[in-house]
Amino acid sequence: MPEPLLSNRPSSELSNDRDIAEEDALLTGQPTDKSAPTARSRSWRVWREIGLFVWAVLATALVVILAVVYQKSVDKPSGSPRPSGKRNLIFMVSDGMGPTSLSLTRSYKQFENGLPFSEQLVIDQHLIGQSRTRSSSSLITDSAAGATAFSCGMKSYNGAISVTPDHEPCGTVLEAAKKAGYMTGLVVTTRITDATPACFAAHVNNRLEEDLIAQQMVGEYPLGRVVDLMFGGGRCHFLANGTDGSCRADDRDIVAVAKKNGFNYLDSRKSFDDLKGGKNIKFPILGLFAETDIPYEIDRRNENDIYPSLHEMAEAAMIALSEATKASEKGFFLMIEGSRIDHAGHHNDPAAQVHEVLAYDKAIDSVLNFLENDSTQGVMVSTSDHETGGLATARQLHATYPEYVWYPGPLANASHSAERLDLEYQKFMFSAPDASPDKITDFVKSSISEGLGIEDMSSDEVTNLVKDPSTALYQYADMISRRSQSGWSTHGHSAADVNIYSSDPKAAMPLVGNHENTEVGDFLREYLGVDVDAVTKELKEKGVKLMGADGVGWMGPVPEAGQRLDGQTHLASYGGDYRKRHLNHGRGCDCGH
Numbered sequence: 001m002p003e004p005l006l007s008n009r010p011s012s013e014l015s016n017d018r019d020i021a022e023e024d025a026l027l028t029g030q031p032t033d034k035s036a037p038t039a040r041s042r043s044w045r046v047w048r049e050i051g052l053f054v055w056a057v058l059a060t061a062l063v064v065i066l067a068v069v070y071q072k073s074v075d076k077p078s079g080s081p082r083p084s085g086k087r088n089l090i091f092m093v094s095d096g097m098g099p100t101s102l103s104l105t106r107s108y109k110q111f112e113n114g115l116p117f118s119e120q121l122v123i124d125q126h127l128i129g130q131s132r133t134r135s136s137s138s139l140i141t142d143s144a145a146g147a148t149a150f151s152c153g154m155k156s157y158n159g160a161i162s163v164t165p166d167h168e169p170c171g172t173v174l175e176a177a178k179k180a181g182y183m184t185g186l187v188v189t190t191r192i193t194d195a196t197p198a199c200f201a202a203h204v205n206n207r208l209e210e211d212l213i214a215q216q217m218v219g220e221y222p223l224g225r226v227v228d229l230m231f232g233g234g235r236c237h238f239l240a241n242g243t244d245g246s247c248r249a250d251d252r253d254i255v256a257v258a259k260k261n262g263f264n265y266l267d268s269r270k271s272f273d274d275l276k277g278g279k280n281i282k283f284p285i286l287g288l289f290a291e292t293d294i295p296y297e298i299d300r301r302n303e304n305d306i307y308p309s310l311h312e313m314a315e316a317a318m319i320a321l322s323e324a325t326k327a328s329e330k331g332f333f334l335m336i337e338g339s340r341i342d343h344a345g346h347h348n349d350p351a352a353q354v355h356e357v358l359a360y361d362k363a364i365d366s367v368l369n370f371l372e373n374d375s376t377q378g379v380m381v382s383t384s385d386h387e388t389g390g391l392a393t394a395r396q397l398h399a400t401y402p403e404y405v406w407y408p409g410p411l412a413n414a415s416h417s418a419e420r421l422d423l424e425y426q427k428f429m430f431s432a433p434d435a436s437p438d439k440i441t442d443f444v445k446s447s448i449s450e451g452l453g454i455e456d457m458s459s460d461e462v463t464n465l466v467k468d469p470s471t472a473l474y475q476y477a478d479m480i481s482r483r484s485q486s487g488w489s490t491h492g493h494s495a496a497d498v499n500i501y502s503s504d505p506k507a508a509m510p511l512v513g514n515h516e517n518t519e520v521g522d523f524l525r526e527y528l529g530v531d532v533d534a535v536t537k538e539l540k541e542k543g544v545k546l547m548g549a550d551g552v553g554w555m556g557p558v559p560e561a562g563q564r565l566d567g568q569t570h571l572a573s574y575g576g577d578y579r580k581r582h583l584n585h586g587r588g589c590d591c592g593h
């Protein structure tokens with residue numbers, strides 16, 4: 001009698017072995033062994049036992065083989081993340097985008113296009129993990145310390161551009177990639193001298209030194225030129241003071257320095273179009289398409305003839321870098337940043353934010369398409385440096401217990417960013433300093449109805465805008481936020497964990513799960529297989545000789561203790577700040593992003 005297959009089930013209804021055997025037969029589809037033993041069946045039994053023995057040996061062998069194969073496939077991604085052969089790495093940064101930015105934008109997209117609730121963003125489909133973002137000086141990081149974690153794989157203080165807490169340079173993944181023979185690129189929508197891009201190709205003690213960063217990025221620093229392609233804004237830091245559109249403090253012409261170092265320089269939409277989507281690029285290339293930041297997507301979409309979009313710049317960069325490395329053993333490293341998601345968070349402007357996130361999502365889609373088609377293997381990893389604004393898709397407007405709602409409608413009705421409306425208002429006040437209160441009131445009312453699509457403005461809202469033009473940006477943004485019931489807890493950053501995404505969870509296995517932001521930096525260098533420590537050594541050795549005449553090192557002055565972006569290495573601690581009133585809080589966001 002064979003042992004019942006399912007021997008440990010309750011046997012209340014079935015009283016004997018035979019019944020159990022029959023039930024097994026029903027469950028397994030195998031016939032029962034009912035007949036009494038005969039000579040024929042005895043010899044069959046012998047053969048059957050031999051057969052079972054052989055089967056057992058084979059099965060054991062198979063189990064061993066499978067275990068080995070399985071172990072190998074598990075080992076591969078986590079044990080040795082570095083693939084072999086030629087490869088490309090596209091690292092994407094959604095500056096200031098927290099998880100709530102995605103629920104805000106997803107619901108907005110569904111509302112705007114009449115899509116079902118199951119409709120996701122492209123990026124939603126590639127979530128692999130989360131990053132913890134604190135810096136060495138604070139539980140809330142800024143973009144400089146955040147990007148230093150990615151570029152150097154090290155924690156540093158808020159304000160640090162790829163320097164350590166003791167003000168030594170740390171080699172970056174981009175520099176090491178260049179040394180190893182990869183081509184390199186940076187594509188952003190903010191100033192190319194802003195913290196995130198700067199951290200890949202500059203070393204500066206204080207992020208505010210953007211003039212110095214501009215010099216370094218075109219090759220005026222110990223390593224010479226390391227970036228092959230730069231697209232973004234921030235032209236004003238490259239133009240000599242006194243010339244049109246300059247914001248430099250000195251009279252140095254950094255465009256000329258760039259050209260001397262071989263760069264092809266572009267500064268217009270037309271010259272970008274002449275690149276034919278990347279098919280007609282000569283390296284190295286420097287494209288600065290705006291004086292400062294490229295406008296928010298909500299405004300830029302109406303000025304497409306002046307500024308290229310993020311995904312257009314990204315596509316041109318990928319196609320050109322792929323073509324240029326075609327005959328090379330090494331691929332490329334490209335950093336693409338959706339820079340101004342952060343700014344929309346600082347401005348607490350949900351309408352501007354959803355368009356920034358959608359533009360980033362479009363760039364993600366471009367990158368995924370590129371990776372799918374390109375003959376060289378590659379991976380995309382996307383994450384944020386931090387969350388901005390403490391955004392909530394909820395807002396309690398009154399003392400009474402709130403309803404569970406937030407409304408995407410008011411975001412859809414806004415045609416301009418609060419930043420743009422503020423700028424127009426300042427321009428109006430500047431051009432008509434003697435305008436009567438009635439005229440100002442008319443201007444403000446029409447900016448609210450035309451720019452924000454708000455018809456139910458209160459007289460208080462209008463009066464406050466007329467009374468205090470210096471905070472107009474925040475007032476415009478607040479009108480949209482209240483009507484949509486979007487909540488914000490700060491005009492600065494928050495300590496929220498941010499998401500990590502990848503085109504290939506297997507290749508990016510070390511980033512699956514919850515990680516410290518420096519582990520993202522570790523992954524970048526390991527995927528490329530480059531020696532960042534050798535770059536650190538070279539920077540230190542060559543940098544020692546580069547002391548300026550004023551006694552300031554090549555990385556610029558160290559921020560003073562107590563300065564906003566201070567260099568303290570211990571964590572900031574509470575000092576009764578909630579009582580302090582900052583009298584000099586000005587308009588807009590002139591804080592450190």
Ligand SMILES: *[C@@H]1O[C@H](CO)[C@@H](O)[C@H](O)[C@H]1NC(C)=O
Pocket residue numbers: 241242249250251252
């Ligand atoms: C321009 O820069 C030079 C030094 O490079 C400085 O002497 C001069 O004062 C600056 N001019 C202005 C208007 O800032």
Ligand SMILES: *[C@@H]1O[C@H](CO)[C@@H](O)[C@H](O)[C@H]1NC(C)=O
Pocket residue numbers: 366369370373
């Ligand atoms: C990828 O290849 C397909 C088919 O050849 C093509 O239609 C598509 O435009 C390509 N996409 C990119 C981003 O090159």
Ligand SMILES: *[C@@H]1O[C@H](CO)[C@@H](O)[C@H](O)[C@H]1NC(C)=O
Pocket residue numbers: 409410413453454
């Ligand atoms: C959006 O604009 C339309 C047309 O002006 C208007 O009917 C609607 O009430 C507005 N929606 C919101 C939420 O303000």
Ligand SMILES: [Zn+2]
Pocket residue numbers: 096143342343346388493592593
């Ligand atoms: Zn910021």
